[in-house]
Amino acid sequence: MKSGLEDVIAAETKLSDVDGAAGRLIIRGVSLDDLVATSRFEDVAALLLDGLFDEHIDATSIRTQLGAARVALFSHVEAAADATLLALPPVDAVRALLARIEDGEDFASAIRLMAAPAVFLPAVLRLQKGDAPIKPDASLSQSADILRMLTGRVPTAEQTAGLDAYLVTISDHGLNASTFASRVIASTHAGLTSSVLAAISALKGPLHGGAPGPVLDMLDGVGKPENAREWLSHALDHGERLMGFGHRIYRVRDPRADALKTALKPIFASGQADAGRIALAEAIEAAALALLKERKPDRPLETNVEYYTALLLDALGFPRNAFTGVFAIGRTVGWIAHAREQTLDGRLIRPQSRYVGPLPKAA
Ligand code: COA
Numbered sequence: 001m002k003s004g005l006e007d008v009i010a011a012e013t014k015l016s017d018v019d020g021a022a023g024r025l026i027i028r029g030v031s032l033d034d035l036v037a038t039s040r041f042e043d044v045a046a047l048l049l050d051g052l053f054d055e056h057i058d059a060t061s062i063r064t065q066l067g068a069a070r071v072a073l074f075s076h077v078e079a080a081a082d083a084t085l086l087a088l089p090p091v092d093a094v095r096a097l098l099a100r101i102e103d104g105e106d107f108a109s110a111i112r113l114m115a116a117p118a119v120f121l122p123a124v125l126r127l128q129k130g131d132a133p134i135k136p137d138a139s140l141s142q143s144a145d146i147l148r149m150l151t152g153r154v155p156t157a158e159q160t161a162g163l164d165a166y167l168v169t170i171s172d173h174g175l176n177a178s179t180f181a182s183r184v185i186a187s188t189h190a191g192l193t194s195s196v197l198a199a200i201s202a203l204k205g206p207l208h209g210g211a212p213g214p215v216l217d218m219l220d221g222v223g224k225p226e227n228a229r230e231w232l233s234h235a236l237d238h239g240e241r242l243m244g245f246g247h248r249i250y251r252v253r254d255p256r257a258d259a260l261k262t263a264l265k266p267i268f269a270s271g272q273a274d275a276g277r278i279a280l281a282e283a284i285e286a287a288a289l290a291l292l293k294e295r296k297p298d299r300p301l302e303t304n305v306e307y308y309t310a311l312l313l314d315a316l317g318f319p320r321n322a323f324t325g326v327f328a329i330g331r332t333v334g335w336i337a338h339a340r341e342q343t344l345d346g347r348l349i350r351p352q353s354r355y356v357g358p359l360p361k362a363a
Pocket residue numbers: 206207208209211240241242243244245246247248249292296299301304305306
């Protein structure tokens with residue numbers, strides 16, 4: 001057996017396909033490039049959830065329902081964000097607030113769970129800084145409202161498009177650890193809130209969705225392009241992994257890395273972020289890829305989604321300790337879609353383990 005369950009097929013899904021050899025991601029029949037070019041968050045939510053609930057689902061009605069749910073959920077923050085909760089890392093505070101949402105398996109539950117982290121994360125971040133949280137605006141798209149609730153300003157078109165591109169890019173990705181966790185919980189019919197809570201708990205680990213914050217630490221540590229090789233060599237000499245590189249499935253460049261690199265360019269080109277950061281990131285990326293090739297010649301280690309995520313979310317004004325929470329905002333729709341697929345078509349997930357411990361002494 002392989003302890004990471006590599007190559008084990010544990011579910012059949014119509015939701016997404018990750019082709020690690022070709023570096024291709026398909027979400028419900030649409031390639032990632034096409035999806036990012038044509039979709040906002042609400043479009044990909046409609047695509048992923050279509051047919052999984054009784055309701056007819058389209059992007060316009062999702063936008064309206066998400067707006068109303070954001071407004072309704074704001075009272076949860078006001079009621080529950082005490083000092084103990086606010087002392088937690090943002091993703092843990094969001095998880096604690098999510099746990100207050102009633103479990104259910106209907107579309108209304110799905111909408112609440114997609115809206116909740118979009119409201120909770122900006123509110124938690126503001127409260128942690130000592131600022132008052134900003135009420136949601138139901139008339140805005142989910143992305144525009146998240147940025148407005150974060151900064152207090154209506155975002156520019158480039159910023160909203162950048163966050164939409166991010167949320168679309170990370171909306172679903174095969175049977176990754178958090179999605180598997182969501183499906184395991186769904187297979188017990190515990191309800192969608194329970195699935196999302198399990199998934200967010202899996203996501204926060206640094207080997208899954210916790211990497212982009214450390215990517216930014218790495219950029220800051222390197223500081224100047226000319227320091228890249230020496231700094232990275234030193235990190236590798238000390239047994240560290242370079243954050244934003246390597247992937248369990250992709251043996252070539254993660255297609256999401258390029259989708260995000262494309263998405264962040266208009267924000268930097270229009271002077272809304274420091275263009276020097278892109279040049280630094282590109283220099284570090286090139287040095288890291290060269291070093292990883294030298295040190296691990298037999299293991300293709302390429303840029304993954306987290307690398308340009310760090311640059312994009314930083315440019316949009318999210319603090320680095322919040323990046324995992326933003327990932328959760330985007331991936332919740334994928335977790336819900338998988339949970340529903342599992343509930344509708346699957347059985348209780350109950351694999352076997354092989355006992356390798358001691359046997360009872362013979363009498
Ligand atoms: N930097 C340096 N070395 C790395 C590396 C990285 N980012 N990723 C993998 N390696 C090395 C491992 O140390 C291991 O070397 P060894 O055989 O000498 O022990 C070898 O490559 C294989 O690694 P393995 O742990 O089998 O890969 P995996 O498939 O289990 O891990 C990741 C995939 C994503 C967990 C791993 O690449 C990683 O930790 N990346 C950094 C964190 C990150 O960016 N996470 C976000 C993922 S989207």
